[in-house]
Amino acid sequence: MTDFTLNGEAVTSDADPATPLLWVIRERFGLTGTKYGCGVGACGACTVHLNGQPVPSCALPLDAAADGEITTIEGLAPDGNHPVQQAWIEVDVPQCGYCQSGQIMATAAMIREVPDPTDADIDAYLSGNLCRCGVYNRIRAAAKRAAEIARS
Amino acid sequence: MTVTPSRRTFLAGAAAALTIPLARPAVSQTLPPQAPELERWPDAFLQIDTDGRVTCVLPTCEMGQGTHTGQAMILAEELGADWQSIQIVMPQQPSDPYRLPFGQMRSVGSYGIRFFHDPMRRSAAQMRMMLTQAAATQLGVPKYDLVARDGMIMHADTNRAIPFADLVPAARLLPVPAEPKLRPEAERTLTGTNVPRLDTPAKTRGEAVYAIDVSLPDMAYAAPRMAPVFSAEVEAMDEASVIDMPGVLAVVPVPRGAVVVADSWWQARQAADALDITFTATEHDALDEATLNARIAEGLDRAGVPMTLQRGDPLGTLDAAETVIEADYQVPMLAHACMEPITCTAQATEGRTELWAGTQGHDWKRMMLERELGIPSDELFINTTYLGGGFGRKTWHHDAAQAILASRALGGRPVKVIWSREDDTRFGMYRQTMQARFRGSVDAEGRITAMTVRVAGPQMGAAIVQENNMDPFSLLGLVDQPYAVPNYAVDHAVVDIPVPLSAWRAIATSFTGYWMESFIDELAEAAGMDPLAFRLLNLPSDSRARPVLERAAEMADWNDPAPDSVHRGISVVGSYGSMVAQVAEVTMAGDRVTVPRVFAAIDCGRAIHPGQVETQIQGSVIDALGPTLRAKITLQDGAAVQSNYTDYPLIRIDEAPEVAVAIVETGAPLGGVGEPGVPPLAGAVCNAVFAATGRRIRSLPLSDHGLA
Numbered sequence: 001m002t003d004f005t006l007n008g009e010a011v012t013s014d015a016d017p018a019t020p021l022l023w024v025i026r027e028r029f030g031l032t033g034t035k036y037g038c039g040v041g042a043c044g045a046c047t048v049h050l051n052g053q054p055v056p057s058c059a060l061p062l063d064a065a066a067d068g069e070i071t072t073i074e075g076l077a078p079d080g081n082h083p084v085q086q087a088w089i090e091v092d093v094p095q096c097g098y099c100q101s102g103q104i105m106a107t108a109a110m111i112r113e114v115p116d117p118t119d120a121d122i123d124a125y126l127s128g129n130l131c132r133c134g135v136y137n138r139i140r141a142a143a144k145r146a147a148e149i150a151r152s
Numbered sequence: 153m154t155v156t157p158s159r160r161t162f163l164a165g166a167a168a169a170l171t172i173p174l175a176r177p178a179v180s181q182t183l184p185p186q187a188p189e190l191e192r193w194p195d196a197f198l199q200i201d202t203d204g205r206v207t208c209v210l211p212t213c214e215m216g217q218g219t220h221t222g223q224a225m226i227l228a229e230e231l232g233a234d235w236q237s238i239q240i241v242m243p244q245q246p247s248d249p250y251r252l253p254f255g256q257m258r259s260v261g262s263y264g265i266r267f268f269h270d271p272m273r274r275s276a277a278q279m280r281m282m283l284t285q286a287a288a289t290q291l292g293v294p295k296y297d298l299v300a301r302d303g304m305i306m307h308a309d310t311n312r313a314i315p316f317a318d319l320v321p322a323a324r325l326l327p328v329p330a331e332p333k334l335r336p337e338a339e340r341t342l343t344g345t346n347v348p349r350l351d352t353p354a355k356t357r358g359e360a361v362y363a364i365d366v367s368l369p370d371m372a373y374a375a376p377r378m379a380p381v382f383s384a385e386v387e388a389m390d391e392a393s394v395i396d397m398p399g400v401l402a403v404v405p406v407p408r409g410a411v412v413v414a415d416s417w418w419q420a421r422q423a424a425d426a427l428d429i430t431f432t433a434t435e436h437d438a439l440d441e442a443t444l445n446a447r448i449a450e451g452l453d454r455a456g457v458p459m460t461l462q463r464g465d466p467l468g469t470l471d472a473a474e475t476v477i478e479a480d481y482q483v484p485m486l487a488h489a490c491m492e493p494i495t496c497t498a499q500a501t502e503g504r505t506e507l508w509a510g511t512q513g514h515d516w517k518r519m520m521l522e523r524e525l526g527i528p529s530d531e532l533f534i535n536t537t538y539l540g541g542g543f544g545r546k547t548w549h550h551d552a553a554q555a556i557l558a559s560r561a562l563g564g565r566p567v568k569v570i571w572s573r574e575d576d577t578r579f580g581m582y583r584q585t586m587q588a589r590f591r592g593s594v595d596a597e598g599r600i601t602a603m604t605v606r607v608a609g610p611q612m613g614a615a616i617v618q619e620n621n622m623d624p625f626s627l628l629g630l631v632d633q634p635y636a637v638p639n640y641a642v643d644h645a646v647v648d649i650p651v652p653l654s655a656w657r658a659i660a661t662s663f664t665g666y667w668m669e670s671f672i673d674e675l676a677e678a679a680g681m682d683p684l685a686f687r688l689l690n691l692p693s694d695s696r697a698r699p700v701l702e703r704a705a706e707m708a709d710w711n712d713p714a715p716d717s718v719h720r721g722i723s724v725v726g727s728y729g730s731m732v733a734q735v736a737e738v739t740m741a742g743d744r745v746t747v748p749r750v751f752a753a754i755d756c757g758r759a760i761h762p763g764q765v766e767t768q769i770q771g772s773v774i775d776a777l778g779p780t781l782r783a784k785i786t787l788q789d790g791a792a793v794q795s796n797y798t799d800y801p802l803i804r805i806d807e808a809p810e811v812a813v814a815i816v817e818t819g820a821p822l823g824g825v826g827e828p829g830v831p832p833l834a835g836a837v838c839n840a841v842f843a844a845t846g847r848r849i850r851s852l853p854l855s856d857h858g859l860a
């Protein structure tokens with residue numbers, strides 16, 4: 001049994017503690033906003049926050065989340081209206097959208113640490129998040145806009 | 153076609169709605185009539201409900217190309233509805249009005265807007281006319297005094313307006329007007345604007361449902377274990393090796409391997425990896441990259457190849473020319489590497505097989521599943537989800553076949569098959585590897601006098617090969633290249649390779665564009681001319697390539713000297729009814745090529761949603777840059793070497809160029825947008841690399857040349 005907090009709620013999972021957190025979130029708790037892309041920590045599609053830090057949930061065994069606080073895209077903001085989500089809608093970022101939960105989670109973590117990110121900050125914080133549709137021009141614009149919304 | 157809407161309904165419980173059948177596409181776009189049993193028309197195509205919601209049944213899936221938003225705009229504009237009230241849904245079964253010119257319902261070929269634009273407008277106009285007629289009767293005013301706007305029929309003189317919803321009960325009883333009267337150009341004020349995409353909010357909140365997210369009651373999960381060598385089959389398998397592992401429900405034999413079904417995907421995956429299974433030996437077990445390349449290269453010298461295209465006297469002209477430029481080009485295989493891996497959910501019960509899939513290929517799936525599993529077409533139902541990318545990969549049926557076999561094995565329980573990234577990367581269905589030999593000559597003024605192109609490599613399928621060995625999947629971009637070459641020949645020495653292949657975004661033009669535009673640069677160099685000036689000299693005066701070339705050059709300040717350390721390359725390729733020119737800027741960090749900026753100009757006819765055109769071209773450039781710099785699939789011991797994003801490296805944000813996009817409207821017919829941004833990029837980059845290094849890059853990726 002592994003206890004942790006998922007989007008503010010105390011939860012327990014009886015899955016094998018070696019199961020990657022990604023699959024527990026998706027299949028046991030039905031939160032499918034967090035995506036599987038590579039399974040080896042190489043694409044960022046599965047990014048969630050563990051105690052506020054962005055982590056690839058595909059590479060995080062369930063027991064590493066024990067007693068931790070996990071936030072997924074569904075729990076980022078109660079109304080789905082986090083500054084990053086607002087900016088993403090304003091800039092109309094997604095194409096297929098499959099990478100976007102991960103991009104948004106990574107960006108949300110970035111702007112908490114770097115309230116006014118430069119291009120170099122964006123490269124450093126977001127280069128772990130692959131976008132196969134290549135919407136990086138818009139991600140860059142939206143990341144800056146999100147920081148601006150968060151600062152205001 | 154006249155249909156009385158009152159007799160036709162298409163959604164259960166929607167009998168009171170106003171529905172309009174899909175107008176037949178323009179004559180030039182239709183196929184010869186099909187056999188009666190294939191004439192299975194959907195009962196209706198456009199429906200307005202008594203609550204005013206407009207639903208349109210369209211066959212193109214949403215895989216990132218923004219097609220549903222564009223389609224909603226076209227419909228809303230013609231109808232006079234609020235575009236946000238329009239919902240696009242997909243039919244569960246293919247039928248003729250939804251089939252593309254080659255006879256299949258598929259989401260390919262950048263057709264979504266350009267092919268359905270006219271039929272959508274006609275149907276929407278018919279619906280608007282019926283609503284207007286109903287309002288005219290109700291208000292006792294002439295039809296021509298009424299306008300349809302914002303989901304209402306309005307009478308300006310008396311300031312009265314009736315919502316569509318209130319008119320549906322009367323309008324649905326009227327005959328469908330035979331002659332739809334389209335809105336005049338001046339009233340087309342929605343298309344051409346940048347409305348927010350319909351799917352963006354759901355995609356920023358993790359709410360959009362992709363195939364991998366489908367959840368059904370009592371659903372089980374499956375993971376495959378497939379032979380690494382493409383044509384191998386199972387030799388022996390010991391089910392007992394995994395059946396007692398936690399959660400495992402069944403081990404199901406499938407073509408080329410097995411799937412393990414379990415209570416959760418991770419359990420299925422663990423067991424699939426642990427499964428004791430061996431595969432048959434094949435004659436291709438020793439195939440590697442060098443052998444494959446040598447086999448294809450043989451085709452470059454082959455005699456007796458049928459000529460696909462010939463005009464003038466290319467060989468005689470080349471023989472008589474003072475200088476002949478000759479160059480061999482090559483491209484490797486590529487994976488699609490969609491962010492959402494291959495996945496499908498199936499429930500197979502007696503007489504009904506239902507799929508939940510993110511598919512680009514409804515008819516292809518239907519045909520293949522009928523052939524391989526004997527499922528009659530009318531017993532197959534496909535629920536189409538969002539696709540986490542497609543790029544030509546998601547027309548196939550293998551994952552569906554696995555899910556169906558697994559569901560059958562579980563007595564009809566729904567089963568979701570998910571391939572790991574490694575399964576996907578290694579399975580095959582790659583963009584083909586191809587080679588070509590170009591020969592060409594120019595005269596003293598810099599005019600191209602002759603060119604021959606010999607292509608060597610696989611054909612993509614006998615079904616689409618036309619007369620004279622013309623395979624569009626191999627030769628488009630060559631047979632229709634835009635330059636005025638008086639003496640010109642193209643042929644294709646077919647070399648089969650034992651690797652399963654699939655259309656990859658922009659198909660042939662993804663490599664022919666690179667070849668042709670690199671070779672044009674070689675000819676420009678031989679003529680001692682500036683690459684842009686050379687292109688303009690050799691393009692016919694009415695060529696659609698000219699305005700986009702000129703615009704891209706202007707955006708990049710082509711005629712001003714490049715800043716120190718910046719090197720430029722230019723390229724123009726027409727594909728899928730559109731023309732795209734690109735200028736790539738390259739800087740060198742030691743031997744390493746970086747591409748900080750790309751300037752692109754596209755002529756796609758009328759731009760329905762300029763913002764989506766922009767993002768598609770930006771994405772296409774970045775997509776094409778991955779295989780230009782580093783990505784390729786190679787073989788060793790008969791199997792793919794690469795397995796994940798770690799060894800199939802695509803572009804990340806820190807390497808993504810800033811892509812400036814201009815839309816050039818020349819009055820040309822509607823063209824595609826999803827693919828045409830891909831073909832010019834590799835040529836533009838490699839031409840810039842030549843400017844930077846003096847090295848002509850005749851095979852991709854650049855990393856093979858120590859440049860990335």
Ligand code: FES
Pocket residue numbers: 035036037038039040041042043044045046047056057058059
């Ligand atoms: S799925 Fe976790 S990083 Fe790719």
Ligand code: FES
Pocket residue numbers: 094095096097098099100130131132133134135216491540541
């Ligand atoms: S939007 Fe498709 S992968 Fe990023």
